[in-house]
Amino acid sequence: MQIGSYVLRNNIFVAPMAGVTDRPFRQLCKELGAGYAVSEMAASNPKLWETEKSTRRTNHEGEMEPKAVQIAGADPVMLADCAKFNVDKGAQIIDINMGCPVKKVCNAWCGSALLQHETLVGQILDAVVKAVDVPVTLKFRTGWDRANKNALNIARMAQSAGIQMLTLHGRTRADGYKGDAEYETITAVKAAVNIPVVANGDITTPEKAKYVLEVTGADAIMIGRAAQGRPWIFREIEHYLRTGEHLPPPLISEVRHLMDSHLKEHYAFYGDYLGVRTARKHIGWYVQDLVGGEEFRQQMNLLTSCDEQLAAVSHFFDRMAGERLQYRPFEEKMAA
Structure with a gap:
């Protein structure tokens, strides 16, 4: 798998997720087998470029290459300037966000809201591609809603503009994360273009990864929510695709170490105050499959220092050394 001049170790990618795929999480996923990861989205508004939040989101110090930054906005000139700004800061690939379904983003005519305006989409793609000398990729959805699906049009426009890879989440904006992903649309997009296509949506197990690659003909897959609290899913999928065999679940002791x-x-990345608070969701995801995990999560959320959190985690894991993690099906977790 290759993007521009960058040869990737495999075709199993980490999806950009706001508030989740920060540098420590991206790096961990790469260490555990992910071939590629994209940053959380960076706002195109220049007033926000130097804020603490934006600076942290585009921090790639020490991260495995290639370093990819996702940008979001609705103005072609601002997006082009944002792309140049991030390339000057070290971004090696620029990804344009036309897939986010969150109301706050769509209400600003960003993310998947752009799919309602194909002329504007074309202007954005042309402006960003011309602005930088690094590969530009696009992440998008199948359309605004089921009555207005235009993924094929967008894909052809992107290829004509010089976009070098497409990532398609197999749902419309209106679907959010509900219902089943439309793999038939991803299949159609792959057949319509000559650039790499990445399939995204509902890929939660090694078997599902293999199925999606086979049924869609996609060049790669992208894992999002299924990697939360389970970053080793990338090595599990990589091993299964290569051998047809399953790796055993990690020992509790390895989960504790990771x-x-x-x-x-x-x-270290966020500092003590933000660090302890933003770590809570990750801890909750790690322990959700363990006996007593939910009770521990509730207790841990009351702690306000990093040292207290680490001590609580250590105490929680002391009683389970030597056991293997037992998974609940992903769909069951999401319904809980």
Whole structure:
């Protein structure tokens, strides 16, 4: 798998997720087998470029290459300037967000709201591609709603503009994350263009990864929510695609080690105050499959220092050394 001149280790990618795929999480996923990861989206408004939040979102210090930044906005000139700004800061790939379904984003005519305005989409694609000398990619959805699906049009426009890779989440904006992903639309897009296509949506197991690659003909897959609290899913999928065999679930002791390392990197990245608060969701995801995990999560959410969090995590795992993690099906977790 290749994007521009960058040869990737495999075709199993981490989806950009706001508030989740920060540098410590992206790096952990790459260490555990992901071939590629994209940053959380960076706002195109220049007033926000130097804010603490934006600076942190585009921090790639020490991260495995290639370093990819996702940009979001609705103005072609601002998006082009934002792309140039991030390339000057070290971005090696620029990804344009036309897939986010969140109301706050769509109400500003950004993310998947852009799919309602194909002329504007074309202007944005042309402006960003011409503005930078690095590969530009696009993440989008199948359309605004089921009565207005235009993924094929957008894909052809993107290829004509010089976009070098497409990532398609197999749902409309109106679907959000409900219902089943439309793999038939991803299949149609792959057949319509000559650039790499990445399939995204409902890929939660090694078997599902293999199925989606086979049924869509996609060049790669992108994992989002299924990696939350389970970053080793990338090595599981990589091993299964290569051998047809399953890796055993990780030992609780390895989960503890990974979680401990992740938390320390997380605290160093955010600082004590934000670190302890933003770590809570990650801790909750890690322990949700473990006996007593929900009770522990509620107790841990009351802690206000990094040292207290680390001590609580250590105490929680002390009683489970030597056991293997037992998964609940992803769909069951989401329904809980």
